[in-house]
Structures are given as C-alpha cells and as structure tokens.
Amino acid sequence: MNPYQKKRRWKFLLLIFAILIGIASIFYTDSFVKKMEREEATQFQLWLKVTERSMFLMDNDNYTGIMEAVRENMKMPVILTDTTGRITSSTGLDSTKTMYADNTKLTYDSLYFVRQLAIMKRQHPPVTVAILGDKYNAYYKDSFILTQLRFFPYIQMGVIFLFLLTAYTAFSSARKDEQDQVWVGLAKETAHQLGTPISSLMAWVELMKSKFDAEDDPLIAEMENDIKRLEVIADRFSKIGSKPILEDHVVFTVVANFIAYFRLRTSDKVVFSITGDEQVRALLNVPLFDWVTENLLKNAANAIDNAGTISVNIIENLAKEQVFIDVTDSGRGIPRSKFDAVFQPGFTTRKRGWGLGLSLTRRIVENYHSGEIFVKDSEIGKGTTFRIILKSSLTYEPTTA
Template sequence: MNPYQKKRRWKFFLLIFAVVIGGASVAYSDFFVKKMEREEAAQFQLKVKVLEQQMTMYDNPQLTGVFETIKKNTNVAVIITKEDGSIYTYDGLDTTKTFYDINTAKVYDSLYFVRQLDKMKSQHKPAPIAFGDEKLLVYYKDSFILTQLRFFPYIQLGVIALFVLAAYVAFSQARKAEQDSVWVGLAKETAHQLGTPISSLMAWVELIKGRFNAEEDPLVAEMENDIHRLEIITDRFSKIGSKPMLEDHIVYVVIQNFVDYFKIRTSDKINFVIAGDNQVRALLSVPLFDWVIENLLKNAANAIENVGTITINITEHLAKEEVFIDVIDTGKGIPSSKFDTVFQPGYTTRKRGWGLGLSLTKRIVENYHSGKIFVKDSEIGKGTTFRIILKSSITYEPTTN
C-alpha cells in the first residue's frame, strides 16, 4: 500500500471516529431529553391532581393558598376544555392573549389558543378530571426548554461539522501548498542537476561524429534524439510551478512529432494511428503537452498485453470552439468504478510505479491549459478511451494556478 492510499484510509477512520462521537453526543442528549420528559409528565400529573382537588375544595380558604403554591411550582402549560372541545380555562400560557369584555366575561384570542390546543393534542393525550357532574379534559405541552433541548444536539453537531470542515480545508490547503513547494523545488533541482551530464553527452556525440565521420550514422542520429529528449524532460521539470508560455500550434503536428519518437521505443506489436482533423489549432506548451501524450500512450501500451492498436483521434467542436483529443487503445480496459480513481495520486495497477502519471497529466491539462481530461469510455477486455478537451486557439485565454 503506497502513502497516498494509507492517507485515504486514515481519513476514512477519522470520519468513522467523528460519526461515532457525534452519535454518542446525540444519544447522551436524548437520554436527558427523555429524563426531562418524564419529569414534566410527573409535574403534569401533579398539576392535574391539584386542579381536581381545587375544583372540589374551592370553598376551603386554607387549602386555596396551598393549591396556588403547588401550581406555581409546576411549570407546565395546560388548557382545560369541556367535553365539547370548548376551552374552559388555562394555566401557564400567555396572559396577554385574554381580555375581559364589559360584562366581565373572559374572552380568548381564538387563533392563539386553537394553535396551542392543537399543539398540545399532537404531543400528549389529555387527562380527565371531574367537575361536579361535568367531565373536563386537561391538555399540556412540552416546555420551551425541552423543545430547545431536543434540537440542541443537532445544532451543536452542525456547528462542529462546519468548524471541522473549515479547519480541514484550511489544513489541507496549507499542506498542499507545502507539498507543492517541496515538489517544485525538487523538480527545479532535478532540472539543474540534469543540465551538466546532458551537455557532456552532447559534446561526446559531436566528438564521435567528427572523429569517426558518423554524420549520417542512424545510431548516432538516435543518440541525438534521446539527448534531445533529455533536454525536453529537463525543460519540463524546470517549468513545474511556473507559468508556462502557451503558443499557437497545430495539434496534429505536435502529436505526430511525439508519436514518431515514441513508437520506435515501443513494442512493434503495437500499431499507432493518428486520425481526424489535421488542421485544428490550440495554444499549447509543447514540452508539457508532450508529457500528457507520453503518459497516456504509456498507459495505453501497458494495457495492451499482446498485439493491439493505439488510435489518437483529433476533432473540433465548432459550436463550443473546443478541440477533442481521444486516445483509444485496445487493451484490457478499466472498470467503470475506477474512472475517477485512476487520476488520484498513488493509484496504479502495476507492481512498480508511483501512480503519479495520470495525476500529473490531469494537472497539466486542467491547471496549465485550462482544459479537461477524463475517461470517456472503457470496456473490460476491449479497451479504453481517454478524452482531452482544449479550447481552440482562436478564443482561448490561458489561466494558470
């Protein structure tokens, strides 16, 4: 398992741990909510008993004060209705919702009390009490504190989640910037270190050509091609982290030049085909774009186990002013579940390799050329198609990150 996969696994474990902590917090809060519900239910039952006794002993002045004291210490809002559903009296609700008419008869704000009564009916069953020959029903509702307590854990979890997300994003951005700085420094140092041996190799080739009269020797020509290739690679590394110079090029010609170099160094069982429009133009950084094509062709060649074909099809979408470059192989294919995974750092199906090729390819296309790259299609045992989308050079305005 490579470091990138280990990192993703640790993120998964941290997520599970956070979910467990959140679940425990909600469960602990739910325990207190249920306990408070039982306490309010007990207070309600006490209030019902007091109301029932008060109605039967309303003419006993010694007990009236006791009843009022008990009622004040049971913070439960109640509404008492008659059997026909009309409101008889209430306790613990907003007193500003009642007033008295000229005949000193109590009048209720019907809308307020209807809503309160409906809420009580939806929350709890009523308790019956006897008042003479009449039967009354007592309803109650949860206190405001209990209602808040029910929603508090979820609000708390939401705030914590937002804080953790913000902290994670900030930490990830800081770490990414630090890693980018290290990789940029390493790339530029590599380019610097390669400069000296490449210059020496160029001098040796010139010496061989002069001493052995090997100007037309095909072996010397291939050595020169490889040295030129090393120069291009050095130029690539030197451009990492810098704003590349994008120039107008015919896409077909750029790809053809690289394929001519690449196919000589690949198995002769693989056939290369470049098809499509050979006049499409786009703004490219050739050294970086060659790197993209190289990574795609290497992956395609590795996917072909025996004889096969790699086709590069170039088309232009005139309406969107975009250039489509499809790299099609007849290899073993990619499962649909891995279409996005193949671009993640560290993903590889080979025993050797860092799994950085397609990740780097995606970065070059999207960050340096403001384009897109994705797996357009793949079928196990039949092959894969990668698609690159670039803006045509007519309307293209390059941006870099």
C-alpha cells in the same frame, strides 16, 4: 496496498467511528428526553388534580399553598378549552401575547393562542377535566428545556461536523500547499541539475561530428534527438510552479508529432494510429502537453502484454466549444472501481512503478490547461479509453477550395 488506499481506509474508519459516537450521543440523549417526557406527563396530571379541587378548597390555606407551588413549578404551557373548543384559560404562555394596544382599547390576541393550541394538539392528546361540574379539555406543550434537549444532539452533531469539515479543509489545504512547495522545489532542482550534463552532451556530439566527419550519420542524428528530448524534459520541470504560456496550436499536429517520436522508441508489435479533425485548435503549452501525451501512451503501451494497438481520436464539439482527445489501447483494461484511483499519487499496477504519471497528467490538464481528464471506458482484457477535454480556441479560419 498503496499509500492512497491506506489513507482512504483510515478516513473511512474515522468516519465510521465519528458516526458511532454520534449515534451513541443521540441514544443517550434520547433516554433523558423520554425520562423528562414522563416527568412532564406526571406533572401535568398533578396540575389537573390540583385544578379540579381548587374551586372546592379555595379557603384552605394549606391547599392554597400546595396549589400555588404546583402552578409555579409547572414547566409546560397549558390551555383549557370547553366542549365547543373555545379557549377558556391558560397558563405558562407568553403573557405579552394575551393583550395588545389597539388605539385606546385592549384586545385579546386570539391568533397566538390558536397557534399554540394547534401545536399542543399535535404533541399530546387532550385530557378531560371536570371543574365545578363542567367538563373541559386540557392540553399541554413540551417545555422549552425538553424541546431543546430533543434537538440538542442533532445541533451538536451539526456543529461538530462543521468543525471537522473546516479543520479537515484547512489541514488538507495546508498539506497540499506544503506538497506543492516540495514538488515545485524538486522539479526546479531537477531541471537545474539536468542543465549541465545536457550542455556537455551537446558539446560532445558536436565534437564527434567535426572529428569523425559524421554530419549525416543517422546514429549521431538519433543522439541529437535524444539530447533535444532531454532539453524538453528539463524545460518541462522548469515550468512546474510557474504559470505556463498557452499558445494557439492545431491539436492534431501536436499529438501526431509526438506519436512520431514515441513510435520509434516502442516495440514494433504496437501499432499506432491517429484519426479525427485535423484542423481543430486549442490553447496549449506544447512541452507540458507532450508530457500528458507521453504518460498516456506509456501507460497504454505498458498495458499491452504482447502485440496490440494504440489509437488517438480527436473530436471537436462545436456546441460546447470543446476538443475531445480519446486515447484507446487494446491492453489489459482497468476495473470500474479503479477509474478514479488511477489518478491518485502512488497508485500503480507495476512492480517498479512510482504511480505518479497519471497524477501528474491530471495536474497538467486541469491546473495548467483548464481541462478535464478521466477514464471514459474500460473493459478487462479488451482495453481502455482515456478522454481529455480541452477548450477549443476557435480562432482559426476554415480553408475554402
């Protein structure tokens, strides 16, 4: 299991643990909510009994004290209506809503009570109560504390989630910045270290030419090509961390030139081909984009066990002003579940692979060329197609006969 898969597994386990904590919190709070609901229902029944007897025992001081104590300790708002549905009395509601100043006249604010009655009807069924021989319907609403307690676990989980998301984003950003600094420092140091031996190799090649009169020797020419290749590689590393200069290039020509170089250093059993629009242009940094092409071609060649084909097709999407570059091989293929994982650092199917090629490729395409790269299609045993999407420069003038 590669480091990325381990990290993803730990993230998944932590997410499951957080969900279990949230569920436990909701169930624990729900037990309190149900207990308070029962207590409020009991308190409401007690209030009804006190109200039914209040008219008969108004002169009893002891009962009056009990009645006042019950009413003062009522946590829930209550409304009484007659049999026609007209509101006759209430308790526990906002006293400032009962009347309001309309010029010089005090008027009953019925709309407020109508709204409150509608809420009560949705929450609890009415209870019939008899007062002095007349029947009334009594409604009550959950107390403010009960309402708060009912929504508290969800609010709590939301706050915790936002906190964890903010913390995760901050730590991930800090870790990414730290990794970027290490990556940039390592790249620039590599470029610096390559500089001295490359210069020495160039001098040795020139010495061999002059000493052995080998200006036209094909072996010396290939040595020069490899030294130039090393110069390109050193130049690539030196550009990491800096804003690259993008220039207008014919995409077909850039890709074809690299395929011509790469073909000579690959097995003869692998057949290369390039097709598509030969005039489409895009803004590229050629040394970095060659690195992208190299990584894709190397992965394609490694996926082919014996003989096979690697084809590159370049398409221009005029409607979206984009350039599509499809790299297709006839290799082993990639499982659909791994389409995104192949771009993660450390992911590799090779015993001696570092798993950095496609990760670096995505970085160059997305960060430096403002493009996209993804696995367009793959089938086990038949091959894979990677697609690169770049912005078309649209600066060339079409030739006319």
